[in-house]
Amino acid sequence: MWREIRPDERFEIDVDGHRVVAYSFGTGSETVFCLNGGPGLPCDYLREAHSCLIDKGYRVVAFDQLGTGASDRPDDLTLWTIGRYVEETETVRKALGLGKVHMLGHSWGGWLAIEYALTYPENLKTLTLEDTVADMPHLILELERLRAALGPETVAMMQKHEAQGTYNHPEYLAAVTILNYRHVCRLPEWPAPVRRSLDDWNMAPYETMQGPNEFLYIGNLKDWNRIPDLPRVTLPVLITTGEHDELTPACAxxxxxxxxxxxxxxxxxxxxxxxxxxxxxxxxxLLDFLARHEAG
Structure with missing residues (x-):
């Protein structure tokens, strides 16, 4: 079970002139390399949820993606592309000498993991795709279905504010809050690592790549679709999702x-x-999947 654990090592890595900070837990020969969601979130919420894998003999590595957490936060919107983040991920893997890893990507980190697996398949033993998608247009249709459960008047109100760009209007934010508690985290009190990541959210990468909130995709990834390319990913893959997930079981x-x-x-x-x-x-x-494929 998850708990807060201090990292054994902290690294500062140069990525094209920018500083990216990575964290390592444990000393196991099998490495779980975590790519967190966002975009724009520090890795705290995913790092704290998976550092406990050291109890089963794994090394766990996570990093604050450029623009987040302790890493540099350059003011350059052209940096926020999935291709650049793939190369950043590879730079971190090489700098830490991780070799072949068990890559685990959550949400946006899953999109990044899919792109990485298509680009650098030789560096992976397994791929775990958590609460993520490979077809953004399909996800957008699924999000419309989830929004529809709020009722036609609320959906019309949301569409009005989206057309006007008034995403911070109280009634619009109230509808998004309801959706968040239904489809992002259903716990009455969100865990401290989740709150810590959310409180330090850099909205520049998020708005550039995704949009203003979890239920409106208008950024540069809105047309991203890797379903036709997934047959090329032949390594073992574990896909996980929650029954009420915003990135729905249908997407999984x-x-x-x-x-x-x-x-x-x-x-x-x-x-x-x-x-x-x-x-x-x-x-x-997760542990059963990893144990069955430790040899890669």
Whole structure:
């Protein structure tokens, strides 16, 4: 089960003239390399949820992506592209001498992990895609379905504010808050690492790549779709999702059907963060998958 653990090592890595900070836990020969969601979030929420894997003999590595956490925050919107983040991820892996890793990507980190796996498949033993998608246009349709549950008047109100660009209007924010508690984290009190990441959110990468909130995709990834390319990812893949996930089980199934060597776990009573919402089911599923593929 997750708990707050101090990293054993902290690294500062040069990525094209910018400083990126990485964290390492444990000394195991098998490395779980974590790519957190956002974009624009510090890695705290995912790092704290997975550093406990050291109890099972794994080394766990996470990093604050450029623009987040302790890493540099350059004021240059052209930096916020998925291709640049793929190269940043590879730079971190090489700088730390990680060799072949078990890559684990959550949410936006899953999109990044898919791009990485298509670019550098030789560096991976396994791929874990958590609460993520590979087809953004399909996700946008699914988000419309989730929004529709709020009722036609509320949806019309949201569409009005989106057309006007008034994303900070109280009634619009209230609707987004309801959706967040239904589909992002269903716990009455969100865990401290989640709050810490959210409180330090850099909205510049997020708005550039995704949009103003979790339920409106208008950034540079709005047309991203890697489903046609997933048959090239032949390594073992674990796909996880919550039954109430904003990145829905239908999106997860779409990935599973396209991947030649994938398994899918849907966690009950959970949305976008099963590692916090349903840890008693999440950790056994992840550990079983990793144990079966330790040799790569």
């Amino acid at each position: 199934l779409r990935m599973k059907l396209a991947l030649p060597n994938a398994e899918l776990k849907v966690f009950a009573n959970a949305s976008h963060m099963p590692f916090y919402e349903n840890p008693q089911d999440y950790y056994p599923a």
